[in-house]
Amino acid sequence: MKIISRKQERKELERCDKTQKSELVCVYGRRRVGKTYLVEQTFGEYFAFRATAVENSNSKSLLKAFHQRLLASGDNTKTIPKDWYEAFARLENVLNSDTVKLSPYGKKIVFFDEFPWFATPRSDFLPAFEEFWNRRGTQYGDLVFIICGSATSWIIKNVVNNTGSMYHRLTQKIFIKPFTLHETEQFFKDREFDWSKEQIAECQMVFGGLPYFFDLMNESQSFKQNVNRLLLNENALLKNETNRLLEATLSKSPIYNEILQKLSTYKYGIKKYELQENLNAADGTYVRAIENLKECGYIIEYQRNYEKNNPLYIQLIDPFLLFHYHFLSSESRLHSYEELIENEGKYKNWRGCAFETLCFQHIESIKGALGISGVKTNCYPWHNIGTEDSAQIDLVIERADNITNICEIKFTDSAFAIDKTYEENLLHKRDVFKRETKTKQALKIIMISAHGIKGKAYTEHISEIITLEELFE
Known part of the structure; x- marks a missing residue:
């Protein structure tokens, strides 16, 4: 091999x-x-x-x-x-x-x-x-x-x-980092799986780019059948993998599971000091645990420029752990992938969040598609939820060349259709960000859509459209 x-x-x-x-x-x-x-x-x-x-x-x-x-x-x-x-x-x-x-x-x-x-x-x-x-x-x-x-x-x-x-x-x-989408595609091509880029992306959103998991997959089965056999069936091979993962990589201390479980409920992460307060964790224990989780690549720290006191945020970005805490824990355990798909709202919400995480892990591919590979950037999600005029932005790419990209991320089965209401919402997000941050950089709206955009109506304010294909570069 x-x-x-x-x-x-x-x-x-x-x-x-x-x-x-x-x-x-x-x-x-x-x-x-x-x-x-x-x-x-x-x-x-x-x-x-x-x-x-x-x-x-x-x-x-x-x-x-x-x-x-x-x-x-x-x-x-x-x-x-x-x-x-x-x-x-x-x-x-x-x-x-x-x-x-x-x-x-x-x-x-x-x-x-x-x-x-x-x-x-x-x-x-x-x-x-x-x-x-x-x-x-x-x-x-x-x-x-x-x-x-x-x-x-x-x-x-x-x-x-x-x-x-x-x-x-x-x-x-x-x-050693998990595979990128490009590397995962190479892996499955080498084993003659003949899966589409969409199937490979969804596989990455569940298993997180880990070649050991991919090697357990059966090319004669569909992606859904593989997920059921490895994760969701009663005697699934990887049923208790998360516990083994944390114990082998970190330790048996409960602080790691507590941190990750709490982070899984915050789509855009949580302020570092607020997470510690929620867990009521001692300073030394908490700081060491956060550093260890960062070193493993399970979480990231980021700062949102322009925010008062510039606090640190913590976000869980490991796809396999996110899938576990959403669907494999005892409180919300799935029994088949079909069960998830049948719950249209839950499935759509998970795929959207998981694809945003995937995009965050492929920032370099996104920068390449924008032609800014050599430009220094600061990337983070942004929101001002709780204010009277609130907005959420999936990904902000703040660039050293005085441009900030406001990225809207969509994972749909076909080209995404933008109507007048959606366009107004995009412009509202841009305007709220400009007002709240008081940034002097030029703001450009970017659509990251798995299958692109349907037609050209209401797209005049969109500077670039990035597809799933480009995340594989």
């Missing part, structure tokens, strides 16, 4: 093999995003040593498994290492042997998968690893040591932001 996209990430890994120094590389990202697959496809046949930790294991079990990997790599010691210091000493002997496997550029590739799970409570794994790297890793220039894991919060705290003996030892960090 060939690797889809990830060209830049693979290029970074290959570059580490070509340098004249040892490289300590951290590959991280959320569960199911394809981290292990990327490393395997890049270096799989050249591993000098590879070990994978198992979640919820103890040190004794992990050392026993590590011993087996040492034996498979040429170590002749018959006894299980008594601790991680001995384990790394034996690994060093393997790497120094004449029979160790080398990469095309003469490096020794070491891969520790699910690295955080090696560091069990009261284990000496982390200090033993630090001692090994600070001595063996920096003494010679022949290693590419790759650590990988889904426990993003642990990796950030203990590896990326380590302030102890590993401070500044990391030479490369590679964060």
Whole structure:
């Protein structure tokens, strides 16, 4: 199975093999995003040593498994290492042997998968690893040591932001993001699914661009059948995936679920301090949780220029989590995708919100369609709900070239028809934004409509029309 996209990430890994120094590389990202697959496809046949930790294991079990990997790599010691210091000493002997496997550029590739799970409570794994790297890793220039894991919060705290003996030892960090629409389309084309762009977009709106989920899909079934089988049936394979996702990527602390569940009820996000007040969370716990969720790519922070005191907003932008909190939680659980479609209002509302999230994740494609790829921008949703003359804007693109785009986003099954009333509503949104923000930038209305606009009536005030096709660029 060939690797889809990830060209830049693979290029970074290959570059580490070509340098004249040892490289300590951290590959991280959320569960199911394809981290292990990327490393395997890049270096799989050249591993000098590879070990994978198992979640919820103890040190004794992990050392026993590590011993087996040492034996498979040429170590002749018959006894299980008594601790991680001995384990790394034996690994060093393997790497120094004449029979160790080398990469095309003469490096020794070491891969520790699910690295955080090696560091069990009261284990000496982390200090033993630090001692090994600070001595063996920096003494010679022949290693590419790759650590990988889904426990993003642990990796950030203990590896990326380590302030102890590993401070500044990391030479490369590679964060693996979910697929874009273009990459998802490549994936399904490679597997001969023959799905339309609309079907692929709706798939992305449910599963969130995670290749592991896509790989579970059956090309002989429709999109709806796949959703039912994987998410909605009584014994669905991914029925409890959200709980596993949060525990594997973050921790079992309830604060993460509480934050995400609350955010799922706010279409345009909520002020950061208001969210904390709603949850009644302690400062330290709340700040750490928000930072971890941001690092995982589940939420974003944004500021709406011109607002008094310029407060930070928090918004949930992960499609899979949004679908979960809307339709898979115990309070609102669906039993089939058809059940959702039959509820026309609910289905239309979800598709609209999910498509707005998809557009927010493809800002670069939108900027490309507008011809402003190189222009610095600030992007955010905007509303002044609660005021006498209120308005909601799906997406504001504030540009450094003194233009602000007011974007209206629509996901419909056919070309969207604009009538006089709708045109007046668009102009009202523009005028309210101008009055409330007192912006001096030129305001241009943009329609982002999956299937474009029907006819030309009432479109004279629309500067650009962007279709679903252009989000795949």
